[in-house]
Amino acid sequence: MQVEAIYHQGQIQFKHPIRFKYEDFPITVTLPEDAVVMEISAEQATSEAAQSLLDRIKSILGEHYRPRPEPSIEQDRETLLETLEEIYSR
Numbered sequence: 001m002q003v004e005a006i007y008h009q010g011q012i013q014f015k016h017p018i019r020f021k022y023e024d025f026p027i028t029v030t031l032p033e034d035a036v037v038m039e040i041s042a043e044q045a046t047s048e049a050a051q052s053l054l055d056r057i058k059s060i061l062g063e064h065y066r067p068r069p070e071p072s073i074e075q076d077r078e079t080l081l082e083t084l085e086e087i088y089s090r
Contacts, residue, residue: 007035 004015058065
């Protein structure tokens with residue numbers, strides 16, 4: 001059975017009063033997609049933002065873009081130490 005209802009300030013109100021035989025029973029609600037705000041998880045948002053930034057960088061570099069292998073933890077550490085040495089040895 002389908003009935004019409006209005007969602008208003010956190011409550012669903014039937015357009016016409018209905019008396020139910022049971023106090024508890026499952027129902028299915030169909031919502032218009034444009035009425036629902038879909039929240040993106042922080043992980044998805046970060047991933048999408050990172051991909052968007054990478055795409056922009058690739059378009060700026062054009063043919064000069066060359067992917068490089070992922071650095072190891074040791075390479076990251078060496079780069080950090082070199083940078084710190086440059087900064088503090090002046």
